[in-house]
Amino acid sequence: MQELNNRSANRATAGRRRWWKAACLAIVLTTVGQCVFWTTGAATAQEGEATAVSQVILGQALVKEAKAAPVSKSKSSDELKTRPIGTKVFKTIVEVEDPSAVKAGDLVDVSLVTIGGDHAHVEKILKKVVVHSVEPARGEQPEPAKPAEEGAGEAEDAVAEHGEPELYPTLVVGLQLDSSKLEKIRTADHQGALRLTPFIDHSNDGIVQSIVHNFVSNLFQPLLLFFFMGFAIPLLHVPFEFPKALYQSLTIYLLVAIGWHGGELMAALATSELAVAGGLAVVGFIVNAFIGVAATWILRTTTPMRRIDAVTVGSYYGSDSAGTFVTCLGILATLGILADSYMPVMLAVMEIPGCLVGLFLISRLRRQGMDPSGNMPGEPGYHDSVGKDSLDDDSSDPYAHDDSQKLVPKSVGAAAAAGAHEDGGILSPKILHEVFLNPGLFMLFGGLIVGFISGRQALVDPHVVEGPNNFFVMMFKGALCLFLLEMGITACRRLQDLKSAGIGFIVFGLLAPNLFALIGIVALHGYSMALGHHFHLGTYALMAVLCGAASYIAVPAVQRIAIPEASPTLPLAASLGLTFTWNVTLGIPIYIELAKFVTESLPVT
Structure with a gap:
């Protein structure tokens, strides 16, 4: 009787705690909703007044001219409607x-020109920028520079009156830029002169030539050089260990920065664009779930792996890779290729299917008689004395069998499977918490929400986001270089785990990403054709890496809790040692060319 009373008291206490947590959560959500509503309302109220002026940002060289001839408010909406959403002039x-x-x-390509010593230093800072408007400088029509022998007298007069002559003629040019490029060009405009040169398009080359060109142009970019630098550390036996705390800090920074920037850009999207993003999230979720099942089937039919290991590796490929995503972002920025601003949402959504597919398939294996060490009937080392009753018996000793089999304790997932009838499902609250609220997912979604709210406020007061942009946007590539240094070290060390994997597993780690990336490109283009909506080329590339990459953060965390019977080294060896290395070197240029081929072969009407 006393025990029943205690249980009732505990349930009542637990109930009060749940109600208290629910009340706190409701207060937080209500406060956030009010902030979003206030900023949205304020931005909408001033949209008619601010649209004309806020979309055009004047450079430092035009500040004085802007005071004398302010931008006309009557000019705005119709002229700027042709610009992609999320860009400014x-x-x-x-x-x-x-x-x-x-x-x-x-x-055009944009270069920064600075004077150092006796000569000018020219550094290309942006590629493939769209020219929005062209006007003559100082109210005069500029003329091409004349040869010295024809205009020597005029040049001498100009020197006498104005000092040294300009090396190039000048124009007042409006350039279409997204937020990250805008911050970069504004900083450069303060540091020196900007120079435009025509953008050379290599898209008319053959696909092989284009891949080679992209690979060569990326090969000596700082991102890949840092990756190769890290890759060489284990090969050369350099006594260096990347600080774990620094790696964790960089991971947090990159995830929050991706979320912040994506949320900030999403704040400027129309409702129709957000609806397109929601539909694309559903498409991405389904595609990655299919990839997880397909990868499992391919591994089971082409390799001698245990079924549990095939399922685990398949779940890694049914998820995505934050490292590959941020590397692709850096490469796209280097190439000047635009991507839709809501792709960070896709990174968060497409991380979940692999976890769910793996947990579902593993639960089936457990119901079919998998032993505590992960072996199935018919596989070497299987202990047929282990049955369902032993899973339910708390007094059974999971280590009572031969020590050579390296048995492991019963996992959380096994306990969840055993208690399916009692709890009403195969997923325990702990596993669900790890899937949907793992640290990486929380940081990414948190950055998205904060960036979105701040972006809505910035529609009224642009100074709100200036400080965070200096940290999350301007420093992003530098942090990514250090991150890739650590990834190179880890990727090289994981290659050693492939010695016992077999040639089929190695071929899978190198070729499967290309197949999965193509599936993602085709799915995105099918969605594009169904809607009649054009996506940027960078969106196709990011969709390809989200489908073609393998997880090394989220799924390992779930595996540690729910599937400890599976090999912890084989999935990471494939995802980091093979697939990540392939994607950041040759994969991304190949995916860009595949996207060009698909979109040009089947144009959206």
Whole structure:
């Protein structure tokens, strides 16, 4: 009787705690909702007044001219509707070699020109930027520079009146830029002169030539050089260990930065664009779930792996890789290829299917008689004396069998399977918490929410996001370089785990990502054709790496809790040693060319 009373008291206490937690959560959600509503309402109320001016940002060189001739508010909406959502026009004075060759709609590269010593230093900072508008500088039509022998007298007069002549003619040019590029070009505009050169398009080359060009152009970029630098550390036996605390800090920073930037850009999207993003999230979830099942089937039919290990590796490929995603973002920024702003949401959503597919397939294996060491009937080392009753018997000794089999204790997942009838499902609250609220997912979603709310506020007061952008946007590539240094070290060390995996497993780790990436590209293009909505080329590339990459953060955490019977080394050896290395070197250029081929072969009408 006393025991029943205690149980009743405990249940009552637990009930009060649940109600208290629910009340606190409701208060937090209500407060956040009010903030979003307030900022959205304020932005909407001022949209008619602010749209004309806030979309055009003047460079440092035009500040004085802007005071004399302010931007007209009557000009705005219709003229700027042709710009992609999420971009702004940066208007400043730039140098051009041939002013007559620059016109609205052209693609150009932007370089920063600074004077050092006796010569000018030219550094290319942006590629493939769209020219929005072109105007003559100082109210005069610029003329191409004349040869020295024809205009020597005029040049001497100009030197006498104005000092040294300009190396290039100047124009007032408006450039279409997203937030990250906008911050970069504004900083460069303070440091020196901006110079435009025509963008050279290699898309008309053959697919092999384009892949080679992209690979060569990326090979000596800092991102890959840092990866190769880390890869060489174990090979050369350098006594260096990357600080674990620094790696964790970099991971947190990159996830929050991706979320922040994506949320900030999403704040400027129309409702129709957000609806497209929601549909794409559903498509991505289904595609990655299919990839998880397909990878498991391929491994079971082409390799001698245990069924539990095939399922575990398949679940890794049914998820995605934050490291590959951020590397692709860096490469796209280097190549000047645009991507839709809601792709960080896809990173968060497409991380979940692999976890769920793995847990579902593992639960089936347990019901079919898997022993505590993960062996199935018919597999070497299987102990047929282990049955369902032994799982339910708390007094059974999981180590009572031969020590050579290296048996492990019963896992949380096994306990969940055994208690399915009691709890009403195969997933325990602990596993569900790890799947949907793992640290990586929380940091990414948290950054998205904070960035979205701040972005809505920035529609009224742009200064709200200036400080965070300096940290999350300007420093992103530097942090990514250090992150790739650690990834190179880990990838090289994981290659040693492949010695006993077999040639089939190695071939899978190198070729399967290309198949899965193509599936992602085709699925995205099918969604694009169904809606009649055009996606940026960078969106196709990011979708490809989300489908073609394998997890090394989220799924290992779930495996540690729910599937400890599986090999902890084989999945990471494939995802890091093989697939990650392939994706960041050759994979991403190949995916870009595949996306070009698919979109050009089947244009969206």
